[in-house]
Amino acid sequence: MKPEAKAVEPASYSISELAREFGITTRAIRFYEDKGLIAPARRGQTRIYSPEDRVRLKLILRGKRLGFSSTRAGQSSICTTRPTATWSSCSGCCCI
Template sequence: MSTTAADSYSISELAREFGITTRTIRFYEDKGLISPERRGQTRVYRPEDRVRLKLILRGKRLGFSLDESREIIDMYDPAGGNVEQLNRLLDRIDAKRQQLRQQQRDIEKMLAQLDDATARARAALKEQSD
């Protein structure tokens, strides 16, 4: 299938649209996440590549690894209503939420330890000045 200029994008157009570098896009290509057509030395991206790139970047913002994003994106099945894909996405979101809550608890514990160390250091300094 050949794309026309009306339904294709250059690497620089996508980079500009998503606020990323062309190097980032080439990295995603190297990882097999997107597969543009080639016209000589020129990469030609289809609307499907643009959507995949958008989803990859969304997954990145949500804290998903590239492998997690690929797994979810590759499950796209409009004929099946994307039920499996959506359920997997929900599972990944729940796991990420649990991970972040654990990190939040760890940070709160560390902040309390820092507060305690600060109080002890200030008390020691006060004793030195008395």
């Protein structure tokens, strides 16, 4: 038997790819960007989202489903996705 091949995670995502994957509009993603919850790189006018941005967006959307505001959910996602974040640097944001 051959070992199963693992799917390779893309190095970057477009806004439309993320919107399609999570079933939200591109406008919703831009809203989270305007709030400072995600910060994609730019190539001219094009937004380039990293795997970390994807995880952060996933955590924001999960927090929203659990009843947190987008700001509160975004703050939690920052604490859980930044390896350099420490409890003392947390601003009381309900880290998980």
